[in-house]
Every structure is written in C-alpha cells, then in structure tokens.
Amino acid sequence: MSAWEDIGARLAAGEASLLGLWGEPGRVHLAVLEPSPQPPPPSPQPPPAGGGGEQSPLPLREGVGGGEGSPPTIRHFAFDCPDGHYPSLARVHSPALRLERTLRDLYGLIPEGLPDPRPWIAHGPTPTAYEFLPVEGEGLHQTPVGPVHAGIIEPGHFRFTCDGETVVRLEQRLGYTHKGIEALLAGAEIAVAARIAARSCGDSTVAYSLAFARAVEEATGAAPPPRAVWLRALAAELERLANHLGDIGGVCNDASFALMQAHCAMLRERVLRAANACFGHRLMMDFVMPGGVSRDLPEAAPALLLDLVSQLRSGFPPLVRLYDGTASLQDRTNGTGILSADLARQFAAGGYVGRASGRDFDARRDLGYAPYDQLAFVVPVRAEGDVNARVWVRIDEIAASLGLIEQILDRVPDGPLAVALPPRAGEGLALVEGFRGDVLAWVRMDAGRVARAHLRDPSWFQWPLLEAAAKGNIVADFPLCNKSFNCAYSGTDL
Numbered sequence: 001m002s003a004w005e006d007i008g009a010r011l012a013a014g015e016a017s018l019l020g021l022w023g024e025p026g027r028v029h030l031a032v033l034e035p036s037p038q039p040p041p042p043s044p045q046p047p048p049a050g051g052g053g054e055q056s057p058l059p060l061r062e063g064v065g066g067g068e069g070s071p072p073t074i075r076h077f078a079f080d081c082p083d084g085h086y087p088s089l090a091r092v093h094s095p096a097l098r099l100e101r102t103l104r105d106l107y108g109l110i111p112e113g114l115p116d117p118r119p120w121i122a123h124g125p126t127p128t129a130y131e132f133l134p135v136e137g138e139g140l141h142q143t144p145v146g147p148v149h150a151g152i153i154e155p156g157h158f159r160f161t162c163d164g165e166t167v168v169r170l171e172q173r174l175g176y177t178h179k180g181i182e183a184l185l186a187g188a189e190i191a192v193a194a195r196i197a198a199r200s201c202g203d204s205t206v207a208y209s210l211a212f213a214r215a216v217e218e219a220t221g222a223a224p225p226p227r228a229v230w231l232r233a234l235a236a237e238l239e240r241l242a243n244h245l246g247d248i249g250g251v252c253n254d255a256s257f258a259l260m261q262a263h264c265a266m267l268r269e270r271v272l273r274a275a276n277a278c279f280g281h282r283l284m285m286d287f288v289m290p291g292g293v294s295r296d297l298p299e300a301a302p303a304l305l306l307d308l309v310s311q312l313r314s315g316f317p318p319l320v321r322l323y324d325g326t327a328s329l330q331d332r333t334n335g336t337g338i339l340s341a342d343l344a345r346q347f348a349a350g351g352y353v354g355r356a357s358g359r360d361f362d363a364r365r366d367l368g369y370a371p372y373d374q375l376a377f378v379v380p381v382r383a384e385g386d387v388n389a390r391v392w393v394r395i396d397e398i399a400a401s402l403g404l405i406e407q408i409l410d411r412v413p414d415g416p417l418a419v420a421l422p423p424r425a426g427e428g429l430a431l432v433e434g435f436r437g438d439v440l441a442w443v444r445m446d447a448g449r450v451a452r453a454h455l456r457d458p459s460w461f462q463w464p465l466l467e468a469a470a471k472g473n474i475v476a477d478f479p480l481c482n483k484s485f486n487c488a489y490s491g492t493d494l
Contacts (some may be wrong), residue, residue: 004079005087011289012092017348018461019074020440021089021099022182022454023107027085029454030077033348033439036070071367076429076442081109088113092264095347095461102175106182108247119177133481135161135169147176154489158478164476170467174492181494185453190216190421193450194289198439200455201491202283206232206239207434208455209288212439214369215453216290218428219445222421228292229370230412234305235275235284236432237401237408241312242271243435244394244401247486251391252323252477255332263319267312274308277301292418302409309402320395329334333388337469337481340385347465350437350458352393353485356383363433375407385469387484434458436488457491 010016011032019031079086088111089096100111101120118131132142140161147155153471157173181200185193197212198205210232217224224232239363249264272282278301287294323329339349354361362379364372380396382389430440437458444451466485470478 003210004030004077007075007077008087008089008092010034011089011096014345016075018089018093018350019101019202019438020442020454021096022442022456022457023103023109024452026082026084028078028079028081028103028109029442030079030089031442032075033431034073034075034079036072037469043166062245070205070299074425074431085110085112086106087111088115090115095464098464099414099460121178123175125457130173132159132171132173133169133454137168139163140168147386154493156489160475162475162477165476167473167475167478168472170280170470170478172463173465174463174489176493178493179490180222182452182454185450188450190290190448190450193453195286197290197453198285200494201457201488203243204239204434204436204439204457204491205283205285205435206235206288207432207439208441209286210236211430211432211439212443212453212455213288213290214430214432215428215441215443215447216421216450218430219443220290220421220428221426222291222419222425225416225419226413226419227296227415229418230408231293231297232288233371233375234405234408234412235279235287236434237404238271238275238278239284240401240435241398242268242275245271245316245396247483248319248323248391248394250483250486251333251387251480252329253328255324257329260319260323260329262317267315267319270308270311274304277304289418291421292416293417296417305405305409305432309405312398312402316398323391330388332477332480333391333484334386336387336477337473337484338384338386339465341383341468343465343468344385347461349461349465350434351433351462351463352390352397353437354460355379355381356389356393358383361438363431363438367431369432371408371411372413375404377404387480388486421448425451436486436491437462455494457494459490459491463487463492 007016007030011018017033019033022029029249086109088100090100090111091113097116098120100114101116103109104111105122107117140163143160143162145158145160147157155176159171160167161169180197184196188196194209195210198209200208245264245268249261252260275284276282278297280295339353339357341358344354344359349357349359358381360381365379377400380393382393425446427444431438431440439458440456443453462485466481466487470481473481
C-alpha cells in the first residue's frame with residue numbers, strides 16, 4: 001500500500017502524470033508517465049552584440065522521433081485488494097475521480113475516501129434521479145441539454161447552471177451507451193479481440209488497433225516486420241488528417257461559417273476515399289493487426305497518396321487564410337473556452353487540447369516508437385489555450401502529417417506483412433498518439449488468448465477540462481468550446 005500512496009503523492013505534486021486506472025476482480029491497476037531526467041541548464045551566456053529578436057516561450061520542437069534527451073518512462077502498478085477496498089487516488093489527484101467511480105460501478109472496487117460517491121457508468125433504472133452538484137447564488141437558472149441531441153451523435157447530458165447567459169457551472173453525465181469492451185475482450189482469441197479493439201471508437205480505429213497490437217506484441221515478444229510498421233504509421237497519419245479536417249470545419253460551422261465546413265468536408269472526403277482505395281476501408285478497419293498488417297498497399301497507392309498530399313497542399317492553405325482573415329469568425333474563436341496551462345498539465349491532457357495550452361507532449365516523438373524514431377516532424381504547441389489555439393494546433397498538425405506521409409512513402413521498405421504470434425503468456429502495455437491524443441492499451445495474454453485487457457481513450461482526461469473551459473463563457477459559445485475539444489462519447493463508454 002505504501003507504494004500506491006507514494007505514487008499518489010507524486011501525482012499530486014506534479015512529478016508524474018496519470019495515464020490510466022483500471023481494474024479486475026480483487027485488483028486495481030495504475031499506469032503513470034514519469035518525465036525523463038532533465039540535464040542541468042546551460043550556463044548563462046551574454047547576449048550577442050546588437051541584441052536579437054524575442055524568443056517564443058513555447059517554440060516548436062523539431063527533431064527525429066524521441067526529440068532531445070531520454071524518453072519519459074511509463075510505469076505500471078498493480079494493487080491487490082481481496083476485500084474490495086483500496087486507497088482513493090482522487091483524494092489527492094482529481095483526474096482519477098471518474099476512473100475510480102467507474103471501477104466501483106464495474107467491479108465493486110471501493111476507493112476509500114472517494115470525494116464523489118455518485119455512480120458514473122451504472123445509471124440504474126431511473127437515470128433521471130442523478131444528483132447534479134448544487135450551485136448557490138441569486139438569480140441562477142439551469143439549462144439541461146441531452147442526453148438525446150438534435151444531431152446524429154452519441155448520447156450525453158450537459159447540465160448548465162447560468163447567470164443570465166454566462167455559464168457558472170457545466171456538469172456532464174456520460175456513460176449512456178457503455179459497451180462492456182473489457183468483458184468482450186476477456187477470453188477472446190487474438191483476431192477477435194483485435195476486431196473489437198478497432199471498433200471501440202470509430203474515429204480512432206487505427207489508433208486503437210495500433211495500441212492494442214503493440215501491447216499484444218510486447219506481451220508475446222513478437223516483432224512485426226518493418227514494412228508493416230511503416231504502413232501502420234501511414235494509416236495513422238491518414239486518420240489524423242481526416243479527423244483534423246473534419247474538426248476544423250465543425251468548429252467553423254458552430255460559428256455559423258458553413259462555407260469552411262463545406263470545403264473542409266470535401267477535403268476530408270478525399271482523404272477517406274484514399275484510405276478506402278489503399279487500405280480497403282474508409283476508416284481503415286482491421287488493417288492494423290497484432291503481428292503486422294492484414295494487407296499490402298495496391299500498386300497504385302503511392303501515386304494516389306502523393307496526389308492527395310499535393311491536393312491538400314494546394315487546397316487547404318486558402319481555407320486557412322479564409323479562417324484567419326474572417327473577422328466575425330475570429331471574434332468567436334479568440335479568447336473563447338480558455339483552458340489554463342495548469343489544468344492541462346494536471347490532467348495530462350493529450351493531443352491538441354493539451355498542446356494548445358502549453359503541454360508539450362506527443363507520444364510519437366517523446367516515446368519514439370517506430371517508425372517515428374526515424375522521421376522528422378514538428379510538434380506544434382501554443383500558449384493561449386482557447387478555441388483558436390486548438391484550431392491552429394490542428395492546422396499545423398495537418399502540415400506535419402503531409403510531410404510524414406511523404407517521408408513514409410519514400411522510405412517504406414519491402415518485405416513480409418505479418419509474423420505469427422507465439423502462444424506465450426505475458427503482459428504488455430502501449431501508448432500511441434491518436435488524432436485526439438494518446439491512447440493506452442494494456443493486455444494480459446494466456447496461451448494465445450486475451451485473459452484481460454484495458455483500453456483508455458484520451459477523452460477520459462479531456463471531458464472534465466471542457467467543463468472548466470466552458471465556465472465564464474456564454475451558452476451560445478458552448479458549441480464552439482465543445483467542438484474544439486471534440487471529446488469522444490464512445491471513447492468513455494468502453
């Protein structure tokens with residue numbers, strides 16, 4: 001127990017970041033990210049004669065794979081609790097709160113000292129009886145939204161407490177479509193489990209498939225062939241492109257600038273059609289598999305993808321100029337939905353949410369997994385933390401992905417596509433960079449089958465931050481805040 005409490009103290013002090021918290025009967029698991037040791041700062045140097053321009057406080061970091069210094073360390077802890085009780089981490093580290101509520105609902109594991117005893121996944125026969133947190137103040141009113149929405153999206157409830165049009169508190173209620181992914185994975189054959197993992201969250205098919213495959217490969221000691229590793233990255237960058245284009249258009253549409261959405265949707269459609277032609281599915285389902293990939297690129301694929309890169313390089317910059325030069329649009333996105341750097345760091349916010357608020361982390365670069373350890377790309381980071389910053393991180397990541405696709409096509413080796421997985425028992429854990437942020441996968445293998453597995457979407461740590469970012473904004477700007485985060489309902493209903 002002392003080790004568990006020690007890591008809790010380190011999380012509370014900001015000396016480590018929470019990556020995941022999951023369970024099984026009689027046991028709680030914890031994964032954390034610990035930063036690499038930092039080299040001593042260089043000795044101060046006198047400024048050059050004549051001075052120089054100001055340095056950006058958050059410069060773009062460019063390099064190959066893992067960047068400068070040693071990569072951070074992922075540590076996995078397990079705490080046996082045969083009596084079903086364990087010390088709550090949420091007492092000292094609030095990002096663990098919803099995860100601990102979920103463990104209690106799914107496994108009956110009781111976090112002692114849990115600050116919020118309400119259920120999270122277990123809605124019960126009368127979900128409307130859920131007690132939202134009280135807010136006191138004269139003239140406040142509540143606006144309930146959802147769980148059924150006007151669009152064709154997954155269910156989620158938002159309870160706004162407002163002072164006039166200003167949001168005083170936003171509270172979410174999720175979990176309406178919990179899918180029982182961990183129960184479906186337990187005992188499944190590897191091929192079946194891989195298909196389930198790929199369907200956990202449809203807009204992140206490749207990211208989930210890659211995380212699951214890498215975890216299985218670590219557990220079994222299998223090494224996928226080099227060609228498969230490079231083709232996986234190619235699919236991952238196409239997935240990133242499609243989603244970023246869709247998100248940028250969606251943010252603009254929520255500001256009533258439908259022209260941008262129309263043009264971004266056309267570019268996104270070109271990416272999806274290219275994915276279908278190259279990988280056999282618009283969302284690239286079942287392409288990445290443990291041990292390698294399921295199919296090779298068609299002969300015409302390299303030329304098709306290079307043509308796609310050319311189309312995006314010519315068609316996307318005019319849209320960026322339109323976005324940046326439309327005063328009415330900029331008025332809606334600048335200064336709206338600000339997420340502080342402190343909260344982004346505390347919750348280890350992944351992807352564009354964290355990077356738009358100064359958290360300089362990208363699993364591709366910082367963990368340096370293949371083939372990104374051999375590729376040059378820029379990780380954009382901004383300090384403003386508003387809707388506009390989250391849009392611009394996506395814009396810059398689109399440019400980076402186009403360059404990565406060109407590098408991959410130029411360097412992808414020939415060779416086999418997959419290796420057989422040995423029927424070996426073991427555990428594996430992987431963290432990969434999806435378009436939304438880092439996706440975690442943990443598996444325990446038992447003679448060719450998945451004994452236990454856990455998948456964690458970055459939205460677990462982003463949804464609570466949306467509540468914070470919406471506070472102080474007007475209700476009419478919530479759609480902008482919401483779309484700029486684009487948290488996954490499905491990703492937290494696993």
